Amino acid sequence: MTEEGSPESERLLLAMHNYGVVHERASKTIQELVQLTKISVEQLAGVLREYEESGYVKSFTDSDGLRRYYLTGMGMIRVSSAFT
Secondary structure, eight states, X not given: OOSTTSXXXXXXXXXXXXXXXXXXGGOEEHHHHHHHHXXXXXXXXXXXXXXXXXXXXXXXXXXXXXXXXXXXXXXXXXXXXXXX
């Protein structure tokens, strides 16, 4: 699995995995994820919502009122399974 040539949804999971966005302390805002993935805010918001419903991504609101996202264990398994 490579970031180039992958559908936006797969690029998101791979980027989150590769950049270590795998727990609350390493979480990113949607704007930070846009910079990492080069996916539009609108598309990214939809993908994040879908992945959160599926359990691959988790979000929370930080002390500044910003929504932050990180990859869950299930999300890491999904990324890893693409390599096998």
